[in-house]
Amino acid sequence: MVTLRIATFNLENFDEVPPNVRPSLAERVAVMRPQIERLQADVLCLQEVHGQERPGQPRALLALAELLAGTKQAAANVVTTSGPNGEVFDQRNLVLVTSLPVMARAQLLNTLVAAPMYQILTANPPAPQPMPILLERPILHVELDLQGVPLHVIVVHLKSKLPTNIPGQKVDDFTWRSADAVAEGAFISSMKRMSQAVEVRRLVDSILDQDPAGRIVVAGDFNATSDEVPLVAIRGDVEETGNGALAGRVLVPVENTIPEPARYSLFHHGKGQMLDHILVTRNMLAHYRGSEIHNEVLHDESGAFATDVKYPESDHAPVVATFEFA
Template identity: 45%
Template structure:
């Protein structure tokens, strides 16, 4: 069984002064999917497109750009689950799971295990007098897949909050901030959202272990965090952090440990390779792990000085692939 995680970077049908037309992206992304040859695909940043022939007051959306890329590939006929709002895909940055095997159920969680947090911005202009809700921007997508040999597999697809600072009213004009304190508070808010999403993911994982102590769990996605940082550590739940060996069976293991350190990166920023995309597995999956790859040979660094804001047809994230041998 081959499972892959891939942030396809703003997959849409629209073209603007930054994003290339879909026709240029299709052969590049299609080639990436063909190379992955995955049985399970966890995708991030898949935009939804409005349907012109919808009826009723609310617009209807479909994943037209994704369908265009997948056309002619085996994944075009896979079972599918994606994040939804009012019964249709989100306008942008949907999570999608494509599976060769039947999807038994699909659920999404957004402030489900954690109620809304309250926070009062201290550098906002004018100053906030009351605390306001802090919600995650994207849900957690959890699907259950019926595999002919592994049985029920829990697949969790994530896209945690980016490292960019959240908006602070009155503190920025475009990309420029009026004060370092305003930027710092925006960064703090983004960090809180990212860690909060990770905590909610860990609570979901613990809930699954409560129901099924030897659950087969795979957690995939763009964590916007590197190994050793709080979001990754929170989701993994290592004994080194909890200090409780009795929790060992609930520890998730990073598949990236099977990749040589010199090529262990999925994103480039200012010439430095970062591992922001992850694939974690429960202990029940570890005996069957066979091979791990990060397809980063053609990865571009869009942060280098003197480069334009024009995007490449490729994604700025590399696909992450793990292959498991199937139990007899």
């Protein structure tokens, strides 16, 4: 019997900082490394992992290496998103760390979904013509070898609900000039989020077109609860398609087995929200043994005085699911 633990964790802007800035990387590592160790993950899906630079060397995930030092993931395979030059991105890399053999890797960014065209209404000066609403965050698809059977892991970080910037409509980083510009910015963010959701769903279907028995896991920060439109679109429930023949293509949120009062991975204004998910194809449920959300000491970063100096850990809770394979 092989036990497989799959986890997702948004590390929240995980990076080095200047010497006069707190919390330092060392302070963050001291709090967060025990979180990584507790997961005991064989497949660890990470979001918001920033890259670091050294003179004469390509940008690399040096801060992450420091976090994983001394853990079971320290010697594991690391697969990450990267730019056209092969270097990791400066910010918000998606990373998969695993002890399983890596068979293939792909990165999708408006690959299966063309960018929608939209003319911004509230821009100042006015937008002269429609423009493509391009995605900023890629999707990472990694094919792993699980006892000779492919395991497809898709790591995601969907666009946040924060309004997209509108030219000429910001006084400063936190102050908008008009309410309708805020509304339009939120609408554009929702287009980006849904473009990613459709791309994920199309990727899942393309895998299942080639292998109807394919094992698929979609994990990450979805910036949406399971009943919001992006998650509903990705899940493909029969209640939505109306087609029972598509039941084998449904993705199931494993947190459904966790009692609802404990089912949250982030606090916002005192309310727990489940934004970090692990979705699996129904054929994975035969091997599913349970889930955990490590939210016992989760803080509310939206509260007054809840600065990173007081809370060097992430504002997201890790989520982990356990499977057993004969």
